[in-house]
Amino acid sequence: MRVLRRLVSVPLVLGLTVLLWTTLPLWVLVAAAASPFLPGRWRAPRVLWMVVVYLTMEAVLLAILLGLWMASGFGRRLRTAYFEGIHYDLVQGVMAVLFSEARRVLHLEVVSQGSVPDAHPGVPILVCCRHAGPGDSFTLIHTLMAWYSREPRVVLKATLAWDPVIDTLLHRIPARFITPGRGVDLEAEIAALATGLDENDAFVIFPEGGNFTQARRHRAIERLDQLGLHGMARRAEEMVHVLAPRPGGLLAALDAAPEADVVLVAHTGLDHVVTMRELWRAIPIDKQITMKWWQVPRSEIPADREERIDWLYGWWERIDAWVEQHRVVVGGRVAPEPTGGDGAVDDERPEEPRSSGRR
Numbered sequence: 001m002r003v004l005r006r007l008v009s010v011p012l013v014l015g016l017t018v019l020l021w022t023t024l025p026l027w028v029l030v031a032a033a034a035s036p037f038l039p040g041r042w043r044a045p046r047v048l049w050m051v052v053v054y055l056t057m058e059a060v061l062l063a064i065l066l067g068l069w070m071a072s073g074f075g076r077r078l079r080t081a082y083f084e085g086i087h088y089d090l091v092q093g094v095m096a097v098l099f100s101e102a103r104r105v106l107h108l109e110v111v112s113q114g115s116v117p118d119a120h121p122g123v124p125i126l127v128c129c130r131h132a133g134p135g136d137s138f139t140l141i142h143t144l145m146a147w148y149s150r151e152p153r154v155v156l157k158a159t160l161a162w163d164p165v166i167d168t169l170l171h172r173i174p175a176r177f178i179t180p181g182r183g184v185d186l187e188a189e190i191a192a193l194a195t196g197l198d199e200n201d202a203f204v205i206f207p208e209g210g211n212f213t214q215a216r217r218h219r220a221i222e223r224l225d226q227l228g229l230h231g232m233a234r235r236a237e238e239m240v241h242v243l244a245p246r247p248g249g250l251l252a253a254l255d256a257a258p259e260a261d262v263v264l265v266a267h268t269g270l271d272h273v274v275t276m277r278e279l280w281r282a283i284p285i286d287k288q289i290t291m292k293w294w295q296v297p298r299s300e301i302p303a304d305r306e307e308r309i310d311w312l313y314g315w316w317e318r319i320d321a322w323v324e325q326h327r328v329v330v331g332g333r334v335a336p337e338p339t340g341g342d343g344a345v346d347d348e349r350p351e352e353p354r355s356s357g358r359r
Contacts, residue, residue, distance in 0.1 A: 002167070009164040010062060017059040020052060043283045046105050053101050057094060061165045064090065078172050087172045088151050094165075095142035107286040110139060115263075115295040116148060124197035125150070125295070126253050127204045128312075129265040130242055130319055132212040136267060139289060140204060150202035153193050155186075155249075187252040194253040197260055203253055207245035207312065212271070220244040235313055241271070241323040245316050247309045254301065254308065261298050266319040267291045268327045292322055 020027070031044035038044060068086060072078045102108045129140050137154070144150040153174040161167040161177045170177070176189050194203045210216060217236075220243050224233035236244035254260075269289035270282075294315075302308050 002161075002171070005162060006164055006167065009162055009167070013055065013058050013164055014062070017055040020055055024052070039281070041284055043280075046283055047280070049105055050101060053097070057097060058163075058165050061090065061094065062168070065165070065168050084173055087169055088145070091141070091169060091173070092145040095138065096146060098138075099142050099146075105284075107284045109288045110143065110291065111288060112143065112147065112291050112293065114293040116293055122199040124199060124201045124257060124260040125203070125263045126194065126250070126257060126260045127152075127202050127263045127265060128250060128315075129204065129206055130212075130267060130323070131206040131208045131210060132241075132267075132271045136211075136270075137204070137206070139267070139291075140265060143291065144202050144204070148202075149200060151200055152202045152204050153197075154204040155190060155193065187248050190249045191252040191256040194256040194260075197257045202263075203257065203260070205249050205253060207247065207250050207316075208243035209246050210243070212241065212243055217243055232313065235317065239317055239320040241327070242316055242320045245312050247312050250312060251305060251308060259298065262296045262301060264294045264296065264315050264319065265291060266322045268323050271323075271327060290326055292326075294318075 027048055028045070031048045034044045035042050068083065069075050069078065072080075072083050077083055099108075099110070127140070127144065129136070131137075137156075141152050141154065144152050151173075154170075155176045155178060156166075156170065158177045158179040161170075167177075174193060176193050178184050178186060178189055190205065197203060217240075221233050221236045224230070224236060224244060232244065254262075267289055269287050270285070296315075302311050
């Protein structure tokens with residue numbers, strides 16, 4: 001399947017890049033002519049430039065990745081520490097360029113508050129992040145690598161592997177592509193990925209399972225009620241900006257990495273932008289993404305499964321309260337809650353918590 005996917009995606013990306021550059025003057029004229037009729041400030045040229053940057057980077061990176069594959073003995077040494085480090089550097093470089101352009105072209109800023117992931121050097125961390133808004137997983141990965149020199153391990157939806165650079169890069173560093181609902185033992189995959197973390201690793205997980213929307217929030221509450229977990233359902237009803245966390249993945253990671261601290265991350269700024277249509281309408285974004293970090297030493301995390309679930313719900317209630325205090329105001333009123341979808345791991349199968357309440 002991977003070979004077939006790349007036989008389709010690689011020529012497609014390269015062909016689109018060549019087509020875009022050979023016809024770029026025409027696209028510039030079209031974008032400039034359309035701008036006076038579109039809301040926002042030069043929305044079409046901004047989007048065009050970001051597409052040019054992205055496709056150009058994809059084409060260049062595919063050439064670099066091919067060169068690294070040959071230099072590694074046609075793939076034989078790709079998973080050694082040396083080549084793994086080079087691929088992490090590539091990921092960090094790609095993120096730096098994309099966020100630099102987003103800051104310049106889309107007027108998007110990222111600021112950080114609170115405890116930082118390097119507060120306890122030499123300790124691996126499990127990073128649990130709220131899931132809402134476009135590209136929050138990429139923002140988190142960029143922040144972990146660029147600001148805190150961590151090497152992230154992440155679980156992604158298999159659909160993201162249709163991007164040939166993401167597909168190739170993340171098959172050469174610790175990561176997992178999964179297809180929820182197709183016989184995948186998600187907790188086993190998470191445990192395998194969280195095993196063997198070293199002092200500069202960061203295992204990244206989104207306990208909610210998908211971007212926040214009101215529809216998903218209601219489904220999560222209904223699922224808890226159907227499972228007879230009425231106390232947890234009532235707690236989920238009180239949280240209005242986050243989904244009820246699904247504890248199975250985090251519990252599996254905690255068991256697989258008994259020496260790791262936990263870092264919890266909340267963010268707000270683009271909560272109201274989820275679908276491509278909403279993103280288009282928001283450009284230029286002119287927004288600030290604020291990220292709040294809390295680091296919990298392993299000694300403060302309960303050992304009992306039920307107590308860990310209660311501990312996770314308590315932190316998610318705290319994150320919900322933080323979002324309420326810091327959420328973005330648009331046009332003099334609070335931004336509407338998102339209603340669309342996302343590309344993150346979102347396992348809709350019922351999960352039954354066993355609880356009542358740089359190298």
